[in-house]
Amino acid sequence: MAESAAHAGAVLTIDLGAIRDNYHLLQSRALRATCGAVLKANAYGLGASRVAPVLAAAGCRHFFVAHLDEGVRLRPHVPASADIYVLHGPPANTEYEFVRHNLTPVLNSTVQVAGWRRAAHTLERPLPAVLQVDSGMSRLGLSKEEVNAAADDADFLRGIKLRYLMSHLACAEEREHPMNQCQLSSFRAIRERFPACPASFANSSGIFLGPDYQFDLMRPGAALYGIAPMSGADNPMKPVVRLQGKIIQLRRIETGDRVGYGVTYRAPSARRLATVSVGYADGWLRAFSNRGAVLVGGVRAPIVGNVSMDTCTIDISDADPSLLYPGATVDLISAEQPLDVVAPLSGTIAYEILTSLGDRYHREYVEAPHLNADVNQNTSVTELSI
Numbered sequence: 409m410a411e412s413a414a415h416a417g418a419v420l421t422i423d424l425g426a427i428r429d430n431y432h433l434l435q436s437r438a439l440r441a442t443c444g445a446v447l448k449a450n451a452y453g454l455g456a457s458r459v460a461p462v463l464a465a466a467g468c469r470h471f472f473v474a475h476l477d478e479g480v481r482l483r484p485h486v487p488a489s490a491d492i493y494v495l496h497g498p499p500a501n502t503e504y505e506f507v508r509h510n511l512t513p514v515l516n517s518t519v520q521v522a523g524w525r526r527a528a529h530t531l532e533r534p535l536p537a538v539l540q541v542d543s544g545m546s547r548l549g550l551s552k553e554e555v556n557a558a559a560d561d562a563d564f565l566r567g568i569k570l571r572y573l574m575s576h577l578a579c580a581e582e583r584e585h586p587m588n589q590c591q592l593s594s595f596r597a598i599r600e601r602f603p604a605c606p607a608s609f610a611n612s613s614g615i616f617l618g619p620d621y622q623f624d625l626m627r628p629g630a631a632l633y634g635i636a637p638m639s640g641a642d643n644p645m646k647p648v649v650r651l652q653g654k655i656i657q658l659r660r661i662e663t664g665d666r667v668g669y670g671v672t673y674r675a676p677s678a679r680r681l682a683t684v685s686v687g688y689a690d691g692w693l694r695a696f697s698n699r700g701a702v703l704v705g706g707v708r709a710p711i712v713g714n715v716s717m718d719t720c721t722i723d724i725s726d727a728d729p730s731l732l733y734p735g736a737t738v739d740l741i742s743a744e745q746p747l748d749v750v751a752p753l754s755g756t757i758a759y760e761i762l763t764s765l766g767d768r769y770h771r772e773y774v775e776a777p778h779l780n781a782d783v784n785q786n787t788s789v790t791e792l793s794i
């Protein structure tokens with residue numbers, strides 16, 4: 409990570425206050441369920457060690473990560489009494505690492521259940537776990553047949569303290585998708601085999617499908633970080649990230665002049681260009697070549713030519729000249745041009761843009777809504793508020 413905003417080619421501002429407000433909003437959507445938080449992939453690239461304490465202060469006590477090592481790294485940043493669930497479960501022979509670091513595995517297969525059962529037997533004490541069942545996504549979790557066999561076998565969960573029965577939705581962001589009802593019915597049928605066990609079903613989008621989908625523990629990730637939970641609907645979440653690149657150089661090109669690798673852009677008339685110091689190695693995807701735009705003082709500056717590893721080139725012919733000089737900042741992602749608008753231009757989803765954002769940025773963590781303020785002005789705010 410770049411030491412200072414002055415050294416960096418780009419500045420990524422992360423609004424921790426907005427994450428906290430998003431957590432409260434998600435919790436307020438619940439009829440009676442508890443709201444957890446998913447911090448896998450370093451809190452979707454935003455920094456789990458910074459995000460976790462904010463969520464803990466907001467009352468969150470249930471944290472989810474994907475990998476064992478993510479759980480180990482997260483442990484010091486959440487209260488000792490908080491639960492950390494590891495979605496992928498224990499890799500072979502890592503059960504004692506889970507116990508040592510106070511991590512709760514999500515058991516996804518009969519093999520993982522057997523390993524956890526053996527660990528409980530050896531340690532001669534019950535060990536907590538979440539049991540994942542597949543309700544239609546065919547990704548992780550016990551199949552319907554395995555669940556039925558397990559429910560008939562009194563020894564299957566011997567020594568395991570079942571905290572939650574869990575499953576995951578495949579199409580929750582599409583309210584009308586028939587898979588939602590289908591998975592809900594399937595999950596309810598499976599739950600009948602474990603009637604006393606609390607349940608966890610909803611990701612961010614699932615929360616917005618309504619109380620039927622919320623069960624006991626909700627598992628939002630994306631919505632905490634500002635991504636729209638429902639496609640085709642207004643986004644009720646606060647924006648969390650702002651990505652500002654810096655202009656390195658300005659130039660004027662004439663009609664017919666070419667731009668970038670592969671010379672995929674040819675100027676139809678005289679144009680003014682700026683080279684911005686953000687490229688595909690920073691997660692500003694090559695698929696943005698000749699698509700989408702950067703905002704200069706709120707004015708669109710289209711990306712022209714292919715995105716390079718470290719730079720992209722924008723057409724600033726319509727921008728306010730007073731905002732154009734080497735070192736000036738331009739907005740790649742902002743409240744006016746959010747992740748959900750940017751992502752489809754490159755044929756991907758906001759999740760992938762967020763988790764791809766690179767580590768060359770200087771990162772500013774702010775607690776108040778300063779996303780629209782000038783980066784240089786809120787530096788001191790950052791230092792005071794963290």
Ligand SMILES: *Cc1c(COP(=O)(O)O)cnc(C)c1O
Nearest residue numbers: 446576611612627628629630631
């Ligand atoms: C990633 C993940 C989530 C969070 O999903 P969002 O759509 O980001 O809210 C919840 N549950 C499981 C099992 C996941 O893998």
